[in-house]
Amino acid sequence: MNTLTVDIRKAEPGDADAIAEVHRTAWQGAYAGIIPYRALTAMINRRGSQWWANAIRRAATVLVVEIGGKIAGYATLGRNRARELSQQGEIYELYLRPEYQGIGLGTRLFAEARGRLKSHGLSGLVVWALEENQNALAFYAGAGGRDVAEGVEVFDQKAIRKVAFVWD
Numbered sequence: 001m002n003t004l005t006v007d008i009r010k011a012e013p014g015d016a017d018a019i020a021e022v023h024r025t026a027w028q029g030a031y032a033g034i035i036p037y038r039a040l041t042a043m044i045n046r047r048g049s050q051w052w053a054n055a056i057r058r059a060a061t062v063l064v065v066e067i068g069g070k071i072a073g074y075a076t077l078g079r080n081r082a083r084e085l086s087q088q089g090e091i092y093e094l095y096l097r098p099e100y101q102g103i104g105l106g107t108r109l110f111a112e113a114r115g116r117l118k119s120h121g122l123s124g125l126v127v128w129a130l131e132e133n134q135n136a137l138a139f140y141a142g143a144g145g146r147d148v149a150e151g152v153e154v155f156d157q158k159a160i161r162k163v164a165f166v167w168d
């Protein structure tokens with residue numbers, strides 16, 4: 001039997017290609033049919049390897065989850081951007097490649113991201129998810145998040161509702 005080890009660590013510039021691929025496949029899987037095609041394609045294309053290499057070198061914290069040496073997902077995190085919410089930390093993005101979803105990796109990556117925000121002295125956490133992304137809503141509610149606020153994002157003139165989950 002093969003044993004696959006799971007490792008969650010800060011991303012390095014050499015991970016940029018793999019993260020761009022996670023981003024492309026996860027966003028297509030999660031948002032096709034929700035975000036208009038043109039807007040979704042433009043967002044995905046903008047975030048190629050070069051974009052990720054820059055993001056990793058700059059201040060933003062990018063974590064990756066690696067299983068059996070392959071990058072299965074990433075999370076980005078930092079200070080909460082919504083002034084109307086008192087929580088100090090935010091997970092901006094948390095995405096897994098479709099073939100690695102549903103086996104507990106998201107739960108582990110979420111716990112690690114939350115722990116890192118706390119260890120940076122940020123208390124409380126916010127995550128935004130599109131309301132039509134039912135998997136994400138189920139995931140954050142299952143992880144104990146309270147949905148406390150709503151907002152709207154506009155993509156190619158289509159207004160899409162989003163929900164904020166918080167943990168204190």
Ligand SMILES: CC(C)(COP(=O)(O)OP(=O)(O)OC[C@H]1O[C@@H](n2cnc3c(N)ncnc32)[C@H](O)[C@@H]1OP(=O)(O)O)[C@@H](O)C(=O)NCCC(=O)NCCS
Binds near residue numbers: 026134136138
């Ligand atoms: C949402 C996501 C991060 C969850 O991570 P995951 O590793 O798939 O989830 P886990 O295996 O840790 O499962 C935890 C819980 O999430 C929910 N969940 C996970 N996959 C699900 C699916 N395919 N359908 C419905 N619920 C699901 C379940 O409630 C599950 O609880 P259970 O194990 O008690 O059944 C991941 O599926 C993903 O990247 N999805 C696509 C991108 C996305 O929507 N990201 C969030 C954007 S805000």
